Amino acid sequence: MLFINSPSHYAPFNIACEEYILNNFPEDVFLLYRNDASIIVGRHQNTLAEINLDYVKEHNIPVVRRLTGGGTVFHDLGNLNYCFLMNRTGDEDRGFTKYTEPILAALKDLGIEAKLEGRNDLTIKGMKFSGNARAVYPNKIHQHGTILFFSKITDLSAALKANPLKFKDKAVHSVAARVTNISEHLTKPISLEEFIQLIQKEVLKFYPDAREYHLTEDDKKGINTLMKSKYETWEWNFGHSPAYNHKQSIRCSAGTIEFHIDVHKGKITGLRIYGDFFGERDPSELESALIGLPHRTEELRKALESLPLNEFFGEITVEDILAGLI
Structure with a gap:
């Protein structure tokens, strides 16, 4: 087994690192990494339904979809991530037990x-x-x-506080849980670096042949290539979401407007607009103009800026409509 400590705190790099190791290392690997503030979404989830998009944009937080299923999690530098990338041996019927044992053993060493x-x-x-x-x-x-x-629990809560009323889909949704930090349960304070050493010590008990490995320049080049082509892209992180329906109402100078949107493979496949606004033109023209576009702010803003919005709704801005579309 190889011990690898990632040299990066950038979430897209580290999630790409997992896939790169999975596809290119014949050895078993135990990987540790920490990410700056970021959100990691499960493989089968609807990204927009899991995150507080306004908070994420305001704080410039990367959102990355991983290869595995399960729920959405918030990472920061107070959170340690561990990963086993192992060759199959026929001992795979123990669920999550086998590869969580070293973590539980390390905590037991600390009296927890x-x-x-x-x-x-x-x-x-x-x-x-x-x-x-x-x-x-x-x-x-x-x-x-x-x-x-x-970890900063308040940041975790704020970043993942999505509006469940906006979305209707069959994606796997995260379940809120009461969370805690290990540091709150220590009888004697230790640093995260000391805790990492303890984790490595316990893994070594389970895998005595483990040895340290540092990513080479070729490794880093391969990881960066995968990161840029996949884990930094909207297509993977947002567009890969399962089909979903988005519903949102806004109140603006033009009146109350309700948007009903169908999205498949990240693109708008259906759009209906209702409300008590007064317009000179039928909103079906605007609906048709937006169908087929990616369900993301940049493309929608560009399209809306080219349309005579006041003729459809009366006094309204591009930002008003975006608030209903996203």
Whole structure:
């Protein structure tokens, strides 16, 4: 097994790193990384339904879709992420147990009683400090998890506070849970760096052949290429969302306007606009102009700026309409 500590705190790089290792390393790998403030969305989720888009834009937070299923999580530098990228051995029927054992053992060394609860959560006194996800391939196991050490819980709550009334879909939705930081349960304070060493020590007990490995320049080049072509793109992070319906009402100078939008593969496939506004032209013309566009701000703003909006609604701005469309 190889021990790898990522040299980066940039979420798209680190999520790309997981896939790069999965596809290019024949050895078993244990990867650790920390991300600056970022949101990591499950493979089968509707990104817009999981995040507080206004908060994410205001704080310039990267949103990245991962390869594994499960729910959306918030990362910051107080959160340690671990990942096992393993060759299959026939011992894959233990669910999340096998690769969470070293984490639980490390906490036991610190005098903290933690356990695997439900399907994929690690908890302390019933409070979640680690969410885990996995994917099983013909020859590989990919399991990873978060470890809240001294994460900013208030930022986590704000970033993931999406409006559930806006969306109707069949995507997998995250379930709110009471969360806690490991640091709150320590009898003697330790640094995150010391905790990382303890994790590595426990992994070494389970995998005695483990040795340290540093990403080469070729590795970094390959990861960056994958990052730019996939994990930094709107198409993967937002457009890959399952089909969904978006409904939003706004109140502006023109009156009350309600938008009903159907989205498939990230593009608007249906749009109906209702309201008590007074316009000279039928809004069906505007509806037709927006169908087929990606359901994202940049393209919609460009299209709206080219249209005579006041003729459809009366006194209205591009930003008013965007508030109803996104």
